[in-house]
Amino acid sequence: MQRVAIVGLGLIGGSIGLGLKNWSASQAKGSEQALEIVGFDADIDQQQYAKKIGAVDRAEWDLTKAIRDADVVVVAVPVVAMKETFINIAPHLKSGAVVTDVGSTKGDVLEWARTELPRTVSFVGGHPMAGKTQSIEGAEAILFKGATWVVCPLPTAKEEAVRNVLGMIAALEAEPYFIDPHEHDGQVAGISHLPFMLSAALVNAVSSDPAWRDMKLLTSSGFRDASRLAWGSVEMHRDIAVTNREAISRWIDRAIVELERAQAAMAQGEEGSVALGEFFTQARDARAEWATTTGRAGELVQGTESELMNEGFGNQMSRMLLGGFGRKRRQMTTSGNEADRARPDQ
Numbered sequence: 001m002q003r004v005a006i007v008g009l010g011l012i013g014g015s016i017g018l019g020l021k022n023w024s025a026s027q028a029k030g031s032e033q034a035l036e037i038v039g040f041d042a043d044i045d046q047q048q049y050a051k052k053i054g055a056v057d058r059a060e061w062d063l064t065k066a067i068r069d070a071d072v073v074v075v076a077v078p079v080v081a082m083k084e085t086f087i088n089i090a091p092h093l094k095s096g097a098v099v100t101d102v103g104s105t106k107g108d109v110l111e112w113a114r115t116e117l118p119r120t121v122s123f124v125g126g127h128p129m130a131g132k133t134q135s136i137e138g139a140e141a142i143l144f145k146g147a148t149w150v151v152c153p154l155p156t157a158k159e160e161a162v163r164n165v166l167g168m169i170a171a172l173e174a175e176p177y178f179i180d181p182h183e184h185d186g187q188v189a190g191i192s193h194l195p196f197m198l199s200a201a202l203v204n205a206v207s208s209d210p211a212w213r214d215m216k217l218l219t220s221s222g223f224r225d226a227s228r229l230a231w232g233s234v235e236m237h238r239d240i241a242v243t244n245r246e247a248i249s250r251w252i253d254r255a256i257v258e259l260e261r262a263q264a265a266m267a268q269g270e271e272g273s274v275a276l277g278e279f280f281t282q283a284r285d286a287r288a289e290w291a292t293t294t295g296r297a298g299e300l301v302q303g304t305e306s307e308l309m310n311e312g313f314g315n316q317m318s319r320m321l322l323g324g325f326g327r328k329r330r331q332m333t334t335s336g337n338e339a340d341r342a343r344p345d346q
Contacts (some may be wrong), residue, residue, distance in 0.1 A: 006068035007063065007085060009041040009050040011131060012102050013076030014139030014171065017055030022141045023171035026296050033057075040066035046136050055139060064092045065132070070162060075101040079239040082109050088115040098161040100168075102126055104188065104236070105244045106152045106181035114154055122161030125152035125181060127188075128174060142173070149174040152181045189247035193240055194255060197248065199229035200237070216231040219289075 004020060006013045017037050027034035039056030040063050041047040047059045052133045060066035067073050067089050077085050082103055093099065099121055106125050113123040130147035132138055149169045153162050169176050179187075204224075208211060241248060258279075265275035291308060294300055298306075 001032060002071045003038060003069060004072045004074065005037055005038045005040070005067045006056065006074045006076060007040050007066065007089070008042075008076035009039050009046050009055065009059075010076065010136050011138050011143075012128065013041070014046075014050050014053070014055045014073065014136040015080070015141065015143035016074055016076065016102070017050060018053070018139055018141035019055060019144060019172040020168070021057075038066050038070065049136055050139075053136075053139065063088060067092055067094075069094055070097060072168065073097060073099045074168075075099065075103075078235055079103045079105055079243050081107065083116060084113040086112055090117050093118060093121050097121045098123045098124060098164050100126045100165050102128055104192070104240050106150070106184045108243045110152060110154060110181045114156075119156065122157040123154045124147065124157050124162055124165040125154070126150060126169075127152075127184065128172075129192075130174070144169075144172040144174040145301070147174045148177045149186055151176050151178050152184060163338070185244050186247045186250075189244055190251045190254075193244060193248045194251040196229040196232060196237055196254060197241075198225055198255060203227050203230040 006017050009017070020035055020037055024033045024035040024037070024296060036058075036162070037056045039047060039050050039059045040061075041050065044061075047061075050056050051059045071094070073089065073093065075082060075085055075089075083102060084098075089099075097120075099113065099117060099307035100123070101109055101113075103125075104127060106127060110123070110125050117123055126312075128144050128147055129150065130144050132143075149172075150170070151162070151165065153165075167174050206215060209215065262276065262279050263277060265272035268275070292300065
């Protein structure tokens with residue numbers, strides 16, 4: 001039986017535990033489970049809740065005891081706490097163990113792993129592109145189903161260790177995606193980190209206006225959707241901004257250029273209407289292309305079926321873009337072959 005230790009039992013760590021527990025039960029031989037899941041969190045309440053919902057088989061109050069003899073250690077702490085966590089676990093890791101993480105940035109994390117973890121273990125960086133609330137109360141076994149899971153191994157990581165992490169990702173029903181860590185940080189800065197910066201800027205801009213008290217009564221779905229990310233974890237957003245500041249700053253500059261482009265067109269009055277039309281058309285078409293992107297299995301990557309059918313596309317346009325997608329999805333749901341899925345090494 002393989003032992004997996006999860007350090008950090010928030011939304012992501014708790015969901016990993018629940019997902020692996022489900023997979024382990026499905027692979028059980030008699031009364032013996034395929035995996036033993038051990039958890040640790042500095043917040044005792046979170047640790048107890050993880051045990052209560054069955055995200056871990058057992059919880060340890062001592063970090064060194066939690067990772068002792070673990071074959072795989074999943075570090076699911078805030079990014080800025082990664083380095084200290086690596087330092088704390090380094091002397092106690094089992095020789096040959098696999099260490100992976102779920103941090104939102106990868107450049108600094110891989111460098112900390114390279115300098116702080118012993119050469120007797122393999123580090124395979126990871127980043128599941130999934131999430132919602134920031135509390136373990138939102139944890140669920142299917143959180144990662146169909147999600148992209150970034151994989152960034154250190155060059156020193158053994159092939160068997162990479163396969164082990166890929167097996168874990170498959171058990172959680174996510175899709176692995178190999179990418180250079182610095183390339184990852186640059187790309188997610190645009191599609192993940194810039195959005196919550198813009199959302200926070202929007203809320204700060206309007207809420208600091210003297211008329212905000214009355215403006216709140218006029219807000220509707222547009223403000224609700226655009227401001228949602230500003231409601232996220234302050235600590236998580238702060239840590240991401242600190243560890244990926246250069247890439248995020250570049251994307252903020254790009255966003256400023258686009259806003260100034262729209263502002264310049266508006267300043268021209270009616271003469272700027274053509275430029276404004278081009279500005280909005282470019283954004284609309286790029287959004288439509290994104291929304292209709294499909295994966296290898298033919299499913300919409302972003303899960304935008306209901307949006308395409310109900311919120312911005314006519315039925316005829318939706319049929320043109322989606323084709324037989326809905327029918328294909330139903331067939332796939334009823335005919336999936338569990339035997340074809342990879343699984344963690346045992």
